[in-house]
Amino acid sequence: MPLWKIIEEAGNDLAELCRTADAEVYEPRPPDARTLRPQHGETQRRWVARAGDGTPIGYATLTLPSGKVRVVVRADWRRRGLGSELLQWVRATALADGPATVYGWAAEHSAGHGFLAARFDQPRGSEEWSLLDLRGRQPGLIDDSLAGWSGPCPHALRESFSQAHRMLEVAPRGSASVTASLGVIEERAAFAGERWLTLCARDHAGVITGFTQVTLPSSAPGVAEQEFTGVLPAARGRGLGRRLKTSMLAVLIREHPDVRFLVTQNATGNAPMLAINQRLGFRLYQRQVAWESRLINPG
Ligand SMILES: CC(C)(COP(=O)(O)OP(=O)(O)OC[C@H]1O[C@@H](n2cnc3c(N)ncnc32)[C@H](O)[C@@H]1OP(=O)(O)O)[C@@H](O)C(=O)NCCC(=O)NCCS
Numbered sequence: 001m002p003l004w005k006i007i008e009e010a011g012n013d014l015a016e017l018c019r020t021a022d023a024e025v026y027e028p029r030p031p032d033a034r035t036l037r038p039q040h041g042e043t044q045r046r047w048v049a050r051a052g053d054g055t056p057i058g059y060a061t062l063t064l065p066s067g068k069v070r071v072v073v074r075a076d077w078r079r080r081g082l083g084s085e086l087l088q089w090v091r092a093t094a095l096a097d098g099p100a101t102v103y104g105w106a107a108e109h110s111a112g113h114g115f116l117a118a119r120f121d122q123p124r125g126s127e128e129w130s131l132l133d134l135r136g137r138q139p140g141l142i143d144d145s146l147a148g149w150s151g152p153c154p155h156a157l158r159e160s161f162s163q164a165h166r167m168l169e170v171a172p173r174g175s176a177s178v179t180a181s182l183g184v185i186e187e188r189a190a191f192a193g194e195r196w197l198t199l200c201a202r203d204h205a206g207v208i209t210g211f212t213q214v215t216l217p218s219s220a221p222g223v224a225e226q227e228f229t230g231v232l233p234a235a236r237g238r239g240l241g242r243r244l245k246t247s248m249l250a251v252l253i254r255e256h257p258d259v260r261f262l263v264t265q266n267a268t269g270n271a272p273m274l275a276i277n278q279r280l281g282f283r284l285y286q287r288q289v290a291w292e293s294r295l296i297n298p299g
Contacts (some may be wrong), residue, residue, distance in 0.1 A: 004049045004057060004082060006089060011048035014059055021072040024110070041188065042066065047089045049073075049082055060086035067099035071115070083115055095295050103292035113289060120291035125267065128274060130282035132249075132262040137281075139253035140246050148199045148251065152186045157208065161200065164208040167230035189215070196227070199248050201240055209235035212244040216256060224252060226264035229273065242276050249280065 042063050049058040058073035069090050073083045094102050103124055106112030153161045165182045189196055200211035210231035214224050226248075231240045252259050264282060266273050 003080070004051055004077075006047055006049045006085060008045065008047050008089070011046055011056060011059055014048065014056055017056055017059065017072060017074060020075070024075075041184065045090075045093055047086055049086060051077075058082050058086055060090050062090045062093055062098060062102070064098060067094065067102040069102050069104040071104065071112075078111065084119060087119055091293075091295060098295075101292050101294050103290050105288050105290050108287040108289050116289070116291035119293075121293045122291065124290040124292040126287055126289045127265045128268055128284055129263065129265050129286040129288060130274075130277055130284050132264075132277075132280065132282045133260070134249070134253055134262060135260050137249075137253060139250040142250045142254070143243055143247045146199045146201055146244065146247055148197065150195065150197050152190070153182065153198065157200070158182075160202075160206065160208040161198075161211070164200070164211055164230070164232060167232065168228055197248070197251065199244055199251065201231075201235070201244060203235070210240045210244055212241075212248050214248055214252065214262070217259065222258060222260040224256070224259045224262050226262050229276075241273075242279070245276060245280060 042065070044064070045062045047060045048056055051057050056074075057077045058071070060069065060071045062069055069087070071083050071086050071090070073086070090102065104112075104116050104120065106116050108126070147157065149157075162182050195216040196213055197216065198211060198213045200208045203209050210229075212229040213227040215227055216224050226245075229241055229245055231244075249262070252262065262282075264277060265288070266277065268287065
């Protein structure tokens with residue numbers, strides 16, 4: 001008699017399994033259930049493994065069109081081949097009608113990383129995850145020459161901000177995921193119920209030369225996420241990136257006292273941003289590595 005049964009289903013009772021796996025992988029960031037939800041414009045296939053009594057003991061998701069894979073197995077059911085079997089379902093589906101390449105992320109030195117290294121073809125990039133503890137930190141000054149807003153970009157600044165926002169297209173990234181336009185990113189954030197803050201610098205003509213964004217806590221209370229910070233090439237080398245980030249910290253501490261931690265993710269090769277973060281007091285707590293497999297249809 002098989003130890004488990006795997007079927008494709010919505011699996012609405014997976015929150016606990018998801019939270020436990022997130023706590024293990026994303027520590028010290030408080031876990032949330034975001035990984036189970038597809039983002040705007042994405043679809044997700046999901047397979048659930050259940051023990052004989054119906055309890056969920058593992059699941060796998062395949063997110064389309066990106067090809068992102070997540071496999072989770074309850075700790076007391078590991079190293080019995082269940083993760084590999086779940087992955088076979090994902091691969092079979094991707095081979096039939098999915099992307100040519102699938103990829104997954106895991107923390108370096110974790111069980112997940114051992115699994116990806118054993119079952120995927122090659123590493124695809126890595127990110128440094130850092131954390132800043134805001135508790136007891138004195139707010140610096142908010143630079144009042146900067147413009148700031150909450151939520152979607154105001155109409156008057158939209159054209160200039162859209163241009164500046166295109167910096168994301170060439171920014172160093174830990175994985176090869178495609179960057180979307182400003183409109184799509186704002187739609188996705190609104191769809192996910194996120195609240196976010198933007199601060200930007202402008203030159204004498206009013207053109208936006210740099211900006212920084214932070215997402216406020218939604219499902220993980222007390223933890224905000226530092227999103228992209230960029231300065232246009234012509235305005236670099238004058239401390240603008242640091243000024244933007246310092247002011248954003250002051251805004252968070254003064255106006256959002258419920259935020260206790262700020263987390264951020266940077267491509268391992270992005271030395272300038274890692275250096276700014278280190279000077280601001282961020283400490284590295286995890287390196288996440290992506291692995292990918294190219295699927296070749298034998299037919
Ligand atoms: C990753 C995970 C799903 C593996 O589940 P599993 O059922 O234990 O996987 P399998 O038994 O099929 O393992 C397959 C192979 O992966 C490798 N592997 C699995 N766990 C490992 C570990 N802790 N250390 C090193 N290698 C490991 C081994 O080569 C293993 O083969 P072996 O047991 O014959 O040596 C499980 O550890 C987990 O849920 N981790 C948290 C979530 C996560 O990080 N997911 C990965 C990112 S998508």
